[in-house]
Structure formats: structure tokens, C-alpha cells
Amino acid sequence: MPRQYARLAVDRELADEFHRGVKSLGRKPSEVLEHLLKAAVDAIEHGIDPIDMIHICRLARSLGLGRGGYEVGREAGILLRAYYRPEELLEILTRIGPKILHTNRVGPRAFRVSDPIARDTVRGILEGMGYRAAADEDIITIETA
Structure with missing residues (x-):
């Protein structure tokens, strides 16, 4: 990821909840975010918001x-x-x-x-x-x- 996007600007409380939830699934938050961003880019390319x-x-x-x-x-x-x-x-x-x-x-x-x-x-x-x-x-x- 480019340096300027290494940290996503989100509400701290939401980020903490995401981190806890992802950890409880046994995944790394960075891995999950990478896949979520790939899915978002794919959706955009197919004309879906x-x-x-x-x-x-x-x-x-x-x-x-x-x-x-x-x-x-x-x-x-x-x-x-x-x-x-x-x-x-x-x-x-x-x-x-x-x-x-x-x-x-x-x-x-x-x-x-x-x-x-x-x-x-x-x-x-x-x-x-x-x-x-x-x-x-x-x-x-x-x-x-």
C-alpha cells in the first residue's frame, strides 16, 4: 500500500472494535483490510457502489x-x-x-x-x-x- 494510505482515517472506537473482531477470527487486521479494499476496487470496476x-x-x-x-x-x-x-x-x-x-x-x-x-x-x-x-x-x- 502507498505510504499515505498505510493508516486509514476511521473513528478510533470503530478501529478498535474491528481489531478485536478480526483478532477473534484469527486474522491479521492488515490482511482483512487488504482483501476488503480489493473487493471495493473490484466492485467499482463492475459499476457497483x-x-x-x-x-x-x-x-x-x-x-x-x-x-x-x-x-x-x-x-x-x-x-x-x-x-x-x-x-x-x-x-x-x-x-x-x-x-x-x-x-x-x-x-x-x-x-x-x-x-x-x-x-x-x-x-x-x-x-x-x-x-x-x-x-x-x-x-x-x-x-x-
């Missing part, structure tokens, strides 16, 4: 790899409540939805999802977050519960 990677990872971890459907989405939505308010999740789905779930926002309270499994998954996520969601063909409309 590195901050959105955090949301993508949380969503993927909540859903589980290769899983989909209403019940899976509903359980994921309940887990995602720990990280996001319902309004925040709508904004995040607007940003990352097209990339990972082929979900496009078509109105303030509507998403278009052409894949039936992804549609059920997104509807489940929204209902797990506390919205009432209805699917009509490829459009999901939502209202607050």
Missing part, C-alpha cells in the same frame, strides 16, 4: 445462498429490521434491486419484478419489514401496515 456492497451482503446473508420464495423473503425481512427502517429498505431496494433481484422501482410504492420467485421473495421481504404488499402480475404494490 462499494457502500451498496454492505447492503447486498446483508440481504444475501439474510436470504441464504440460492434460496428464494415468500417465506424465505419474509424471514429475511424480519432479520433486516435489525439494520434498516422500512423507508430505508425501500431506498436500498431501489439502488441494489436491479443488480441483484431484477427489481425496478416504478413508483413511490411500486416495484416491477418479472421473475416469479424473485417477486415472491421481494414481497416476503417487504412484508417481513412490516409493509402490506400485493403482487399483481409483475408489479408489487406496497402500503404501510
